[in-house]
Amino acid sequence: MPNQKLSVVVTRRLPEHVETRMKELFDVTLRPDDTPMTREELVDAVKTADVLVPTLTDKIDAGLLGQAGDKLKLIANYGAGVDHIDVQTARQRGILVSNTPGAAAEDTADMTMALILAVTRRIPEGLAVMQGGEWQGWSPTALMGGRISGRRVGILGMGRIGQAVARRARAFGMQVHYHNRKKVHESIANELEATYWDSLDQMIARMDVVSINCPHTPSTYHLMNARRLKLMKPDAVIVNTSRGEVIDENALTRMLRAGELAGAGLDVFEHGTQINPRLRELNNVVLLPHMGSATREGRLEMGEKVLLNIKTFADGHRPPDQVVPGML
Known part of the structure; x- marks a missing residue:
């Protein structure tokens, strides 16, 4: 025209x-x-x-x-x-x-790392203490989180965002693992020092942090279902900045409430704005309103x-x- x-x-x-x-x-x-x-x-x-x-x-x-x-x-x-x-x-x-x-790849990867840090270092709990006027000063045992350096991160989906997450994770001293439909090019894998897992089950059973970075398609719906979530280590953390439908949210909520997972950082939710109210109550969960690309x-x-x-x-x-x- x-x-x-x-x-x-x-x-x-x-x-x-x-x-x-x-x-x-x-x-x-x-x-x-x-x-x-x-x-x-x-x-x-x-x-x-x-x-x-x-x-x-x-x-x-x-x-x-x-x-x-x-x-x-x-x-x-x-x-x-x-x-x-x-x-x-x-x-x-x-x-x-x-x-x-x-x-939005770089911005979403930034938010992924922010959620990993927020959950493992208990940042929202610290904020709540300060905002509630409850802080009584420094204590050797207060709000102790975990160090992410040396931990294994398993990236589910190694596209642009997954690779950007891997670069950041490497800078923080994490060991990068990934599951994808196919291996990334050898030069990229070498640059990221990334270990490929053909079996998603085997990967998530060994990871300290699992990062969801794959799109939502019919084949990825509830990819992290109850069975797979139970494969994760009890002291592991899961972070999702992709699409909520990839995780069975009810199964995740049950496991977090039962102490079968250490924590979760979620920027997206299975049912949009209708978030499981029991998920909101947990202090080991960081919830954000789909801010990953919001720069x-x-x-x-x-x-x-x-x-x-x-x-x-x-x-x-x-x-x-x-x-x-x-x-x-």
Whole structure:
């Protein structure tokens, strides 16, 4: 469409710079407030737009795509994860899907290390003491945590984020292990001094820290189920900055309450904002509101990738970050 601006609908508020640039480039409809679209609003959007820019809070399923008009040709997701989009159905309907891989890798890896430290060093408990005005001074036995140097971290999913976590873990003196669909390139494994485990069961049984960094797909749903969680050492910690559905949250809660795991750091949850209330009560659990990618730099970079994907598509080319079912 060389002489006509693409019609673009954005489902959530984005950083101001990104929204302004979209206004300059496209015929864009921006979200007036920072709330998820209702189902009815999403239906209207897919009926009228050339391009939809959703986020992980929008469920783009087969039912919604079935109501899309002939105009809709690109779903340019704002975010790397696309488990909320039925990519297969989109492809069948001739609708391309793109995402923003790598934009939040460093930020999410930072948050992973922050959670590892927060759980093992009991930082929230210390904060609670200070904020409650209960601190009586230094004590040799108060709030003793554990040293992470020398501990083994098992990374589940060795993509961009997993590798970024591994680099940080090495800097903290941790021994890096990983499980992935396939081995990373030998040069990367050598750089990270990373040990590959073909068997996830065997790896997690030997780790001091397990870090979840794989995407949510049908094959990773409840990958850390009750059986696998029970394989972990009682003094081990689990951290998840990926997707909540990878862990059986109820099984994890039961084990933490029973003292069968030392702790957990969770930035994502199996049922979105509906968090198991028993999980909130535990002082060996650190809960964050999906903050892994929440940096100004990361969110701007995500926006730039969305803009590039749409602009490339508008120019008649394949979006650089196109997602196809075989990648999932």
